[in-house]
Amino acid sequence: MDDALPQRPTPTPMPAAAEAPARGDDCTVGAAARLLGVSVRALHHWDAIGLLTPSGRSWSGYRLYSDADLDRAQQILVYRETGMGLAAIGELLDGAPATAAEHLVEQRRLLSERISRLTRMVRVIDTMMEAETMGNHMSGAERARAWHGQWSEEYAAQAEERWGGTDDWAESERRKAAMTLDDWQRAADEAKRLEADLADAMRRGVAPGSQEANALAERHREELNRWFDVTVPKQVLIAHGYVDDQRFTDHYDAEEKGLAAWIKEIIDASALAQGVDPGSVTWE
Template sequence: MGMKVKEVAALSGVSVRTLHHYDELGLLIPAKTSEAGYRVYSDENLAELQQILFYRALGFSLKQIKEILTNPSFNRLEALVSQQQMLHQKRCQLDDMIRTIEQTIKEGKGEGTMTREERFKGFDFNLNPYEQEARDRWGDEVVDETSKKLQQFGGKQQEKMNMIYRRLADVRHLQPDSEEAQKAIGKWFQFLNTIGTYSLEAFAGLGEMYVADERFTTNIDQFGGGLASFMRNAMKEFARRNN
């Protein structure tokens, strides 16, 4: 038996307005609409809503969540395991931050002192929820090698990377499968393989991360609005053509 939107709102704690918004975004589409025009949600919809709320609790944007849930390779059980791991990681970080606050309060009351390191314990802005996924799909060696080479980046390499981004931004108005776009994205594929070892599958997967992870999107789109999405589509086409 289906549930009406007010019932789902009462069950989940999500407002009716938010559920309507999710529907409008194509993020959570009700199983059907009654003859009277009411949204009717199925048990499958409730499972989808649970996934959305887990990702929201982890700090993912609605855009990121939609990209994840509509990806053909999405697997709900795998997602739950990944979410569990991220929540454990987040809990550990929060525990560290709570202890840091407690120590800071004590120091403010004159009841102790803190080292410089203790003052910033628990703050970590480098956590990447996609790193474990990358390791699972492409192996530790690829991820570790790429991270190591990125840390050794010099000015010339950085400038070369920025030049490729600027060139891609120049052609982002073209169709991703156009010859000019494919030539430009090919340069990106070649460049990435100078700092790591990317298969065509890994290359296409990386493109998905450009739009699924808001940090990637923000960084890339500074070269031109919509560049991350364009690169994702061009990388997917490049992988298909050259497979």
């Protein structure tokens, strides 16, 4: 009879990918990465900087992400899409408590702003592509020569600050992209003649609301129509900018002192004659 003790079965090693049973729906870093659509490296980095620390560990030391951890990860991913940096996201999420609905409202606002910025960038790119395709690319120096230094890039910067991002601005950019150097020269010459005629009428004491003043106001609107379709309300708002923005005031008053305010007056009077209240217009 063999007196040797029976051998105890050797335990079968647990595969490296297996885990001890997780608490509830907790999942490992690999499973969390797959659910979220990010890399394991990203989750490790978020853990290292304290942005997203998993709530638990398995008995073997594996990170375990709870449902609340995954919710926070989703918040991080959405805020990242708004262009916010990780540090700022951490401060936001760790700051004053916010409900899921409040986060959604803020995320929608930020994403809408980013969409608007990107849309403006696309419009600029489209305009540049159109100009290059048509062979009508003009440098800033060429535009400055055409306008004799009157408006050039400074005027463009002022206009973009006020109207950039609107459909009318995009239309203006499309029209400018199709203009030749001769077109720019003609536009500059006609604008200078209009300003000279406006200054002359002011010096002669032409009264706002008179037939001559109304004709000049309409000629002013037609000049603006070169760049985009300008309604009377739009013309009124543009003219208000001549006195609200010192840069525009300085430009017109260099031609004749008080000209900017006088142009606004004749445009307001012309609008009233056409049934438009200058005090309640909107951009339409």
